[in-house]
Amino acid sequence: MENRRTSASEQLKGGGAVLPRGSALSDVDRLEAVVATVSGDAQFLVDGDGTVLVCNPAASSLTGVPGATIVGSNVASRIGLDGDQDLGDLLCSGRIGDVASGWVVGVEGRSEPVEVVVGRHHAMEGTVYVLSVRSVRDRLLREAELVRRATHDPLTGLPNRSLLLQHLELAIGRSSRVELGPAILFLDLDRFKRINDSLGHNAGDELLVSVARRLESCSRPGDLVARIGGDEFVVLCDGLTSAQAVGRMARRIVHSLDEPFTAGSIDVRLSTSVGVAMADRSTGAEGASDLLAQADEAMYRAKENGGGRFAFYDREISDQAIQKLHLEAELERGISNGELVLHYQPIYEVTGGQLTGVEALVRWQHPHRGLVQPLEFIPVAEDTGMIFALGEWVLEEACRQLLAWDRSGSRPIVMSVNLSPRQLVEADIPATVGRLLSTSGVSADRLQLEITEDVMLESSGPALVALNELRQIGVGIAIDDFGTGYSSLSYLRDLPVTVLKLDRCFIEGLGTDPQASSVVAAMISLAHSFGLTAVAEGVETRTQLQALRFLDCDLAQGFFLQRPKPPDDIVELLRT
Structure with a gap:
């Protein structure tokens, strides 16, 4: 027959094999046709006992064993299934077409991962089975590579955040059976951005790889070192028996990274800030993400303390941070809802006793907590940027109130308003002040802006x-709290200052401490020599006021004279 397929003997020449004629199934040509129905995959034709009757050349290639050796052997000696599966049970179960995972054993015990599909065929002498077997090594390697890319940092090869959290969750789960659970060491490299910007990103990448290798070298064999982004690394330590042991580990890492690195041809010195959090009942961490966040928070504490050190997570400090977040949200709402109010502290002439001005002091009329003092919320406003909206409101309200007092028939006074460093440097404060003066109609010489000495650094x-x-x-421009910050004669000469306000700490000893009197006298004299007005803050006793008169101070304010008051009370003072 011209269209007849390759004969059995020809198949043997190609590496395949058939059971010799006269065996349980003698229709060899038909068996050959069955085996050849699927090309490419290894084919094993077996009887109900698992004896190989026929195999194709691909079966020989897959196993590395000649076809003649395979035929007549039990297929279970060549193919195994994963888990509790048994090849004989698979044949007997009749689950035709099911795909099973397993392996093929070749020469020298070589194992090849495979998928096995069972087909059933009927011959004259009985039922036979065709096992189609396909290697899945390449597919598994591709899948493993995809998993590796999804769970590892491409630059350093370290586990990434995702894999770290998986391992950390497992470690926390095991920690219920031990006294001390896993510890997280959260690292942030100090000054890395500056080095990266100076030497270039290639050198920065080289440096990060070197840091990764050094962390691996100073960690224990069972520790997991991960890079979770940028210049942040994490070391997961499980099995340490005490907080002291965790601290020693953190110290070893800090010291290790303090040694020089080489980036390109340049020796570079780094340091690192390390935050430590441990999974125990005292931290309140409920999972991997909580513990990582606690270590992150501790790292920032280490960095705030100068870097190049480690710090343990402190739950009390964390509670304070949470309270601060609540305060931020409430303050933002309070500004929007008009909960801020201004009180005004009178400023008097020291000699004549006349009220010449007031200092506007912001308060927060909290709906539940009552009157909140500025020391509690102004730092929050500074940190979050809310100081810009708050500061503009204070300026606008102060100008409005000054105009309202004028319209009531009160004599003109000067309004002093505090400016934060961020307002002065980041906001277009001259434009804001010019607009508010124009809108309110207040004369510019009746507004005085107070800044602290720290601004002089800029x-x-x-x-x-x-x-x-x-x-x-x-x-007018006043230097507030003069003598407590960046005091320098050069800025008094170079800056457009009109007033010096002497800090209360110098006023306290007046009349009782000769040295305090000498210091205040020198400050007043200094102000006058530059043509500036001297104002004493924090006057709380008659003795202090009398001493200021003797020292020829110009103006004074403090509780002895008047406490800060709401606007209506100021009207009464202006009428006296």
Whole structure:
């Protein structure tokens, strides 16, 4: 027959094999046709006992064993199934077409991962089975590579955040049976951004890889070192028996990373800030993400303390941070809802006793907590940027109130308003002040803006530009808390300052401490030598006021004179 397929003997030449004629199934040509129905996959034709009757060349290639050796052997000696599955049970079960995973054993015990599909065929002498077997090694390697890419950092090869959290969850689960659970060491490299920007990203990447290798070298064999982003690394330590042991591990890492690195041809020194959190009942961590967040928080504490050190998570500090977050949300709502109010502290002439001005002091009329003092919420406003909206409101309200007092027939006074460093440097404060003065109709010489000495550190940049523009508008500039910060004669000479406000700490000893009197006398004299007005803050006794008169101080404010008051009370003072 011209269309007849390759004969059995020809199949043997190609590496396949058939059971010799005269065996249980003698219709060899038909068996050959059955085996050849699926090309590409290894084919094993077996009887109900699992004896191989026929195999194709692909079966020989897959196992590395000649076909003649395979034929007549039990297929279970060549193919195994994963788990509790048994090849004989699979044949007997009649689950035709099911795909089973397993392996093929070749020469020298070589194992090849495979998928096995069972087919059933009927011959004259009985039922036979065709096992189609396909290697899945390449597919498994591709899948493993995809998993590796999904769970590892491509630059350093370390586990990423996802894999870290998986291992951490498992470690926390095991920790219920031991006294001390896993510890997380959260690392952030100090000054890395500056080095990266200076040397370039290639050198930065090289440095990160070197850090990864060094962390692996100073960690224990069972520890997991991960890179979770940027210059942040985490070491997961399980099995440490005490907080002291965790601390020693953190110290070893800090010291290790303090040694020089090489980036390109340049020796580079790094340091690292390490936050430590441990899974025990005292931390309150409920899972991997909680513990990682606690270590992150502790790391920032280490960085705030100067870097190059480690810090343990402190639940009390964490509670304070949570309270701060609540305060932020409440303050934002309070600003929107008009809960801020201004109180005004009178400022008097020291010699004549006349009220010449007031200092506007912001308060927060909280709906549940009552009147909240600025020391509690101003730092939050500074940190979050809410100081810009808050500060503009204070300026606008102060101008409005000054105009309202004028309309009531009160004599004119000067309004002092505090400016934060961020307002002066980051906001266009001259434009805001100019607009508010124009809108309210208040004369510029009746507005005085108070800044702290810390702003003088910026005296060569935006702060100086803003101060000069404010003086050109006509408003006064006062240095608040003079003597407690960046005190320098140069800024009194170079900056457009009109008033020096002497801090209360110098006023306390007046009349009782000769040294305090000498210091205050020198400060007043200094102010006058520069043509500035001297204002004493925190006057709380008659003795202090009398001493200020003797020292020729210009103005004073404090509880002895008047406490901060709401607007209506100021009207009464202006009428006396």
